[in-house]
Amino acid sequence: MTTYDYDLFVIGAGSGGVRAARLAALDGKRVAVAEEYRVGGTCVIRGCVPKKFMVYASDFAHEFEVAKGYGWTIEKASFDWPAFIHAKDVEIARLSGLYVANLTKAGADLIHGRAVLKDAHTIEIPDKNLTVTAEQILIATGGRPWIPETLPGAEYAITSEEAFHLPELPRRILIAGGGYIAVEFAGIFAGLGVETTLIYRGPNILRGFDDDVRSHLADQIQRRGIQVILGCEHEAIEKTSTGLLNKLKTGMEIETDVVMFATGRIPHVKGLGLEAAGVELNERGAIKVDDYSRTGVENIWAVGDVTDRVNLTPVAIREAVAFVETAFKNNPSRVDYADIPTAVFSQPPVGVVGLTEHDARQKYGKVDVYMSRFRPMRFAFVGVEERTLMKLIVRAEDGVVVGCHIVGPDAPEMIQLAGIAVKAGLTxxxxxxxxxxxxxAAEELVTMREKYVETQLTAAE
Structure with missing residues (x-):
């Protein structure tokens, strides 16, 4: 019987990797975790958490304007970018420290360094001149931003990762992309007073979301002062004496101080030694896994964004829990990816769960749609024109709500609870x-009575 140094070796100390390592260690397994950057991964260090702090910071300008309508006298407000960045970094360091402490308390060994697979059971950490073996190996290295490297001038652009550490707040920024990250950072910079332009090659932002959500949010963010240019992309970026000249394929030229690409993320698999271990990638460049997160190599597994399934932190954590149950507790477990609630922390924010209207029609044929647009009470009082959208998609044959879509203040908070109802299959x-x-505002979800659209379309149509 082969003896290994560890029962489990985890590569990557993000949300998924840390959860798996802690659970296995607490169950008495010998566990090691290798992290080449900082413990906490994308979500804690360079994603969800610092981004949410930035959303909070940037939304105060809008709140100050609303406050004036309620009788508050607001002295001239100013924003200190370096002070905010320092406070944000202090909090991120604290959170990263908690992750480290939790791993240590659970009994896992933490190795700061890049891990490389040498074969199916052997891992090398070149930075530490260390080689170890493990019975089971879990890859949880997440994803990294993608920039079109062949674009002339691409070296002048930044990604969301650099946006968290800009030495100063730019006066002008152009953000390329139309997904979560692009619209979130557009709201952040616009809220902080930066002249913000968002360009996207598609016909509308947030591809894959409900069409009414997409059009409604595009209108609302433009009301917040963001210039949105659709159906275009970069031809080149040129450095000038006064900034960066964005040359677009439409012939338009826009000069800004910063260019940020938010055009997607790719699985972080480079340099992991996957070939040496026999681990295969799928057509998207992600690690190929089965329903139980197992790769084609029996003892090697992968969870989180590196598998490019549903790239959300809570999903990575669920995959990690299922992995531990499967690999160590003789309880084969799979994650249910249906009806996962999600939020976009744009301004205003978006919350969705379940099917879009288009997908529901394709799947079920006839559906009933209930939709409402209204000014939230707090804005109506002061004459702010921002409007909330709420939309329910109902399967006509049995009245089950199969989709809920919200754009407006507190949408992410509402969708968490609405997600319970959709997941439970309530009518x-x-x-x-x-x-x-x-x-x-949430009462609208239980008071919409009139069908917005009624159709006899079949799935084939």
Whole structure:
């Protein structure tokens, strides 16, 4: 019987890797975790958490304007970017330290260095001149931003990772992309007073979201002062004496101080030694895994964004829990990817769960749609024109709510609870039987009675 140094070796100390390592260690397994950067991964260090702090910071300008309408006298406000960045970094360091402490308390060994697979059971950490063996190996290295390297002038652009550490707040920024990260950072910089332009090659932002959500948010962020240019992309970026000249394929030229690409993320697999271990990638360049997160090599597994399934932190954590149950507790477990609630922390924010109207029609044929657009009470009082969108997609054959879509203040908070109802398969009648909480925006979810659209379309049509 082969003896290994560890029962489990985890490559990557992000949300998924840390959860798997802690659970296995607490169960008495010999566990080691290797991290080449900082413990906490994308979410804690250079993603969800610092981004949310930036969203909070940037939204105050809008809140100050609303406050004036309620009788507050606001002295001239100013924003100190270096002070904010310092405070943000201190908090991120604290959170990273908690991750380290939790791993240590659980009994896992933490190795600061890049891990490389030498074969199916052997891992080398070149920085530490260390080689170890493990019975089971879990890859949880996440993803990294992608920049079109063949674009002339691409070397002048930054990604979201550099945006968290800009030495000073730019006066002008152009953000390329139309997904979560692009619209979130557009709201952040615009809210902080930066002249912000968002360009996207597609016909509308947030590809894959409900069409009404996409159009509504595009309108609302433009009302917040963001210039949105659709159907175009870069031809080149040129450095000038006064900034960066963005040459677009439409012939338009826009000069800014910073160019940020938010055009997607790719699995971080470079230099991991996957070939040496026999681990295969799929057509998207992600690690190929089965329903239980196992690769084609029996003892090597992968969870999180490196597998490019559903790239969300809570999903990576669930995959990690399922992995531990499967690999160490003789309890084969799979993650259910249906009806996962998600939020976009744009300004205003978006919360969605379930199917879009288009996908519901494709899947079920006939659906009923309930939709409402209204000015939130707090904005109506002061004449702010920002509007909330709420939309329910109902399967016509049995009245089950199969999709819920919200754009407006507190949408992410509302969608977490609406997600329970959609996941449980509750019907529109049951939603309607729930007493409204008044006065709230959320009460609209249980008071929409009139069908917005009724159609006889079939899936084939």
């Amino acid at each position: 529109k009648v049951q939603w309607d039987a729930t007493c409204a909480v008044h006065p709230t």
